[in-house]
Amino acid sequence: MGTVQRFLVFLFLLALGSCNFFESKENRTQELINAELREMDWNSIDSYPLFLDCDETATKPIQRQCFERKITHHFEATLNEFEFTVDSERNAVVDVIFVIDAEGKISVVDIIKDASILKQMPEFDGIITQSLKSIPPIAPALKRGIPVRTKFKIPVQLNTK
Incomplete structure (x- = not known):
C-alpha cells in the first residue's frame, strides 16, 4: 500500500471514529439532562405568578x-x-x-x-x-x-x- 493510500485509510478511520465520539458525547449530554429532570421537584416553583x-x-x-x-x-x-x-x-x-x-x-x-x-x-x-x-x-x-x-x-x- 502506498503512502497516499495509507493516508486516505487513516483519514477514513479517523472520520469514522470522530462521528462515534460526537454521538457518544451527545448521548452523555442527553443522559445528564434526563437525570436532572428526574431529580427536579416539579411540585415547587422558583417564582410565583x-x-x-x-x-x-x-x-x-x-x-x-x-x-x-x-x-x-x-x-x-x-x-x-x-x-x-x-x-x-x-x-x-x-x-x-x-x-x-x-x-x-x-x-x-x-x-x-x-x-x-x-x-x-x-x-x-x-x-x-x-x-x-x-x-x-x-x-x-x-x-x-x-x-x-x-x-x-x-x-x-x-x-x-
Whole structure:
C-alpha cells in the first residue's frame, strides 16, 4: 500500500471514529439532562405568578403575598359590585380553584361551595369566571427560568346576614 493510500485509510478511520465520539458525547449530554429532570421537584416553583406591580426580585414569600393580595382584592371588588350576601348562620366560604398557564392566562378549574350558597346565588360561578377575564395581566410562575402552569386555591369569604 502506498503512502497516499495509507493516508486516505487513516483519514477514513479517523472520520469514522470522530462521528462515534460526537454521538457518544451527545448521548452523555442527553443522559445528564434526563437525570436532572428526574431529580427536579416539579411540585415547587422558583417564582410565583406576578402582577405588573409585584416585585419580581422579591423573595418567594413576598411574591406569594403580593400575588394572593392582588387576586383576593380582585375577587372582593367583583363580589362587592354584586353585593352578594348569604343567609347563613356559619361562615360562608367558597374555594375558587384556578390555573395560570405558561402564558399567564387564568382559568377556573372548580368552585367549591355549600349547596345553600348555590341555591341562594346560582349565578355565582359565572360571575367569578367572568371576573377573571378582566383581571390585570399576570406573568406566569417560573421553574428554572421556564414559564410553567400553576394551580391555586383561594378561599373567598362571603358576607352573611
